[in-house]
Amino acid sequence: MKAVRVHQLGLDVPMHLDEVEDARPGPGELLVKLGAAGVNPSDVATRMGTHVHAGGGLPYIPGLEAAGEVVGLGEGVKEFRAGQRVFGRCAGGSYAELVRMDAGTAAVLPEPYSYREGAGITLPFRTAWNALFFKAHAGPGETVLVQGGAGGVGMAAIQLAKLTGCRVFATASSDEKAAFCRDMGADVVINYRTEDFAARCKELTGGRGVEVIVEVSGRENLGKDLDALCVNGRIVVMAAGRGEGAAALPVPALMTKDAQVFGITGVNLVPRMPEYVRRLVPLLRQNRLKIYVDRAFSFADAEAAHALARSGDFLGKIVLVPA
Numbered sequence: 001m002k003a004v005r006v007h008q009l010g011l012d013v014p015m016h017l018d019e020v021e022d023a024r025p026g027p028g029e030l031l032v033k034l035g036a037a038g039v040n041p042s043d044v045a046t047r048m049g050t051h052v053h054a055g056g057g058l059p060y061i062p063g064l065e066a067a068g069e070v071v072g073l074g075e076g077v078k079e080f081r082a083g084q085r086v087f088g089r090c091a092g093g094s095y096a097e098l099v100r101m102d103a104g105t106a107a108v109l110p111e112p113y114s115y116r117e118g119a120g121i122t123l124p125f126r127t128a129w130n131a132l133f134f135k136a137h138a139g140p141g142e143t144v145l146v147q148g149g150a151g152g153v154g155m156a157a158i159q160l161a162k163l164t165g166c167r168v169f170a171t172a173s174s175d176e177k178a179a180f181c182r183d184m185g186a187d188v189v190i191n192y193r194t195e196d197f198a199a200r201c202k203e204l205t206g207g208r209g210v211e212v213i214v215e216v217s218g219r220e221n222l223g224k225d226l227d228a229l230c231v232n233g234r235i236v237v238m239a240a241g242r243g244e245g246a247a248a249l250p251v252p253a254l255m256t257k258d259a260q261v262f263g264i265t266g267v268n269l270v271p272r273m274p275e276y277v278r279r280l281v282p283l284l285r286q287n288r289l290k291i292y293v294d295r296a297f298s299f300a301d302a303e304a305a306h307a308l309a310r311s312g313d314f315l316g317k318i319v320l321v322p323a
């Protein structure tokens with residue numbers, strides 16, 4: 001099969017499109033003929049050796065999520081059959097013509113969604129779900145601030161919070177990204193480059209502050225997040241973001257707000273993935289979630305896909321397709 005592989009860490013050495021041995025499903029896995037693979041910031045960070053879970057061997061096939069057609073079943077898999085369209089989390093990389101998908105986190109892709117859209121569901125929606133519901137327990141009537149609303153996780157978090165009956169504020173760095181956040185359902189979009197997002201959150205909530213913040217850039221924003229938060233508010237940090245070193249956490253504000261600050265990673269979420277999938281799939285079947293794919297790149301252009309992912313100059317998701 002053809003697969004995109006990383007042969008050396010760092011971004012100076014381009015990824016290769018290689019001919020490799022076909023993937024074979026292990027116990028509890030599906031073998032899936034790739035329709036599309038999601039491209040995520042963690043794919044780039046792992047390649048740079050800066051991701052929290054970096055450290056595997058070389059060469060390796062990048063990519064954590066995919067959608068495609070089931071063509072084989074590993075030992076013990078009973079709930080899927082060949083020919084089904086599925087999406088889910090991949091073991092052993094998703095930038096390949098054949099991928100191994102963890103059956104426990106996979107689901108049948110409902111008909112209205114294409115493989116390209118399916119490839120953008122797993123990471124964004126599971127992360128947003130983890131942040132909003134497993135950690136922050138966001139509920140109807142609460143106000144949620146989604147930082148980075150035009151990215152993959154932001155797109156998912158805005159929609160899930162709206163479907164829950166929350167009031168949703170989102171941050172974005174341009175008018176185009178702001179319009180995208182509004183399309184996803186954000187009630188208010190704040191340009192964090194030109195406005196003080198904490199002051200705006202206070203103003204928009206009559207001085208009270210927001211109940212929940214979904215944070216994509218802990219280093220840059222955590223201090224101000226505490227200003228934007230109401231008493232008993234919850235902040236969920238999913239990424240360190242730009243810059244170096246530790247975030248400054250204003251301890252007095254942490255106390256006066258009775259604030260809760262959570263960290264999350266996808267690895268620790270694995271045991272709760274089946275529960276999340278069970279609750280997410282009905283929303284997909286009812287076609288209530290939008291997965292916006294800004295660009296699809298072919299395997300041969302994987303390097304360009306990573307360059308775009310690093311630039312941040314896109315809306316929603318980037319995916320890779322085999323041809």
Ligand SMILES: NC(=O)c1ccc[n+]([C@@H]2O[C@H](COP(=O)([O-])OP(=O)(O)OC[C@H]3O[C@@H](n4cnc5c(N)ncnc54)[C@H](OP(=O)(O)O)[C@@H]3O)[C@@H](O)[C@H]2O)c1
Nearest residue numbers: 041042127148150151152153172173217238239264265266
């Ligand atoms: N811990 C986990 O479980 C987990 C899971 C998935 C993803 N992540 C991480 O979470 C982050 C977001 O993932 P993603 O897939 O949504 O990435 P993405 O698609 O690249 O989107 C990130 C968004 O954040 C915005 N942003 C960057 N700096 C910001 C800041 N200081 N304040 C507000 N917005 C800012 C960017 O746009 P603008 O700056 O142009 O507005 C961009 O729209 C990534 O770092 C990713 O690695 C963590």
